[in-house]
C-alpha cells in the first residue's frame with residue numbers, strides 16, 4: 001500500500017513499445033518513480049521530444065498500462081480499481097491535451113459538451129447544483145462566461161479560448177489533479193503566460209495540483225514547484241524547482257541550464273526564452289549503462305552500468321548519476 005497522505009505515487013514504472021518490421025522492443029520510459037504530496041503543487045515534467053513525457057502522462061491517466069511498476073492515487077493502485085472506483089478516479093484526475101480542437105467534436109456545440117460533463121459528474125459525486133450555474137462559474141475561473149460560448153462550436157473560438165474551455169471542462173468534475181500535456185505549445189507566446197497563470201490561480205484558489213508536461217524549461221520555471229527532467233525514458237533529476245535551477249546536479253540538467261542566459265531567480269516573469277534541446281540517437285535508448293554516457297564530459301568506467309536513483313540528503317533532489325554515489 002502507498003501512503004494515503006500522498007496524492008499520487010508513480011512507482012518504478014516501465015513501458016515497453018515495439019518498433020520496426022521486426023518488432024524490436026524498447027523502453028519508452030524506464031523505472032520512473034515520483035511522488036506528489038497532498039499539498040497542491042505544479043509538478044513539471046520536462047524533456048525533449050521522444051523522451052517519454054506523453055507515455056508517462058498516459059500511464060498516470062490509465063490510458064496505458066505499464067509493463068512494470070504501478071501508480072497509486074491516494075494510496076490505491078489505479079490499475080486495480082473496481083468499476084465504481086474507476087469512475088471516481090476519472091473524476092479526480094483529469095487531462096488537458098496539446099490540441100484543444102481535437103478534444104471536442106467539431107459538430108457539437110461546446111455548451112452541450114459542458115452540460116453533459118457537468119451533469120454526469122454531479123450525479124457521480126452527489127452534488128446538488130444547477131449545471132448551468134456550475135458551468136458559468138467554472139468558465140469564469142478561466143476568464144470566460146457561459147454567455148460568450150453558449151451557441152459556439154469549437155472552430156468559432158481561437159486556440160487560446162478553446163484551450164480555456166478544455167481547462168473548464170476538466171474542472172467541472174472537481175478534480176484534485178490535472179495532467180496537462182504540452183497545453184500551451186500550440187499557442188502564441190503571448191497567450192501561453194495567460195494559460196499558465198490560470199493554472200497557478202487554480203492551484204492556489206482551488207487547491208488542485210498539476211502535472212505540467214513541456215519541452216520548454218522557461219515556462220516550466222515560471223509556474224512550477226517541482227521539476228523532473230527526462231532523458232531517453234529516464235527521469236535523470238527531480239526536485240524542488242528553485243534548487244534544481246540554482247544548482248543542477250545531473251550533467252544533462254547542467255547542459256540544459258547552461259544554454260539559458262543567467263536566470264534572475266527573483267524575476268520569474270521576465271525570463272521566458274524557450275531553449276532547444278539536443279537530437280535523438282537510437283544507441284542511447286538501447287545501450288547498457290547510463291544513457292547519457294556518450295555525451296557526458298564526466299563519464300567514467302562505472303557509467304557502463306545503469307546508475308541508481310540517488311537521494312541527496314534531505315534536499316528533495318533525486319539524481320540518476322554515478323557521480324553522486326556515496
Ligand SMILES: Nc1ncnc2c1ncn2[C@@H]1O[C@H](COP(=O)(O)OP(=O)(O)OP(=O)(O)O)[C@@H](O)[C@H]1O
Pocket residue numbers: 017018019028047048049050051052053054055056215
Ligand atoms: N503507441 C506507441 N507505440 C510505439 N511507440 C511509441 C508509442 N507511443 C510513443 N512511442 C515512442 O515512445 C517514445 C516516447 O514517446 P512520447 O510520445 O512519450 O515522447 P514525448 O516526450 O511525449 O515526445 P514529444 O515531446 O514529441 O511529445 C518515442 O520514441 C515514441 O516514438
Ligand code: SF4
Pocket residue numbers: 250251252290291292293294296297298299300303307320321322323
Ligand atoms: S552516470 Fe556517468 S555518464 Fe551518466 S551522467 Fe553520471 S557521470 Fe555522466
Ligand SMILES: [Mg+2]
Pocket residue numbers: 053054055181
Ligand atoms: Mg508528447
